[in-house]
Amino acid sequence: MVSGIVTALLLLAFVLxxxxxxxxxxxxxxxxxxxxxxxxxxxxDRP
Structure with a gap:
């Protein structure tokens, strides 16, 4: 459950x-x- 919330927050941060x-x-x-x-x-001065 917590890993899904963290994944959703990271995805939202990436999209924003x-x-x-x-x-x-x-x-x-x-x-x-x-x-x-x-x-x-x-x-x-360079050729």
Whole structure:
């Protein structure tokens, strides 16, 4: 009985965390971060 309650609470915490991460955070932040590896940030003095 107790293990079922703990499992349900952990599942609820996971779902709420995923909701907060993917829905409440701005999508533009994720888009900006996703483009970082593709941007060229080489210094001007390097060939």
């Amino acid at each position: 965390g995923a909701f907060w991460l993917f829905v409440l955070r701005r999508a533009s932040d994720f888009d900006r971060i996703a483009r970082l590896p593709l941007e060229d940030h080489t210094p001007e």
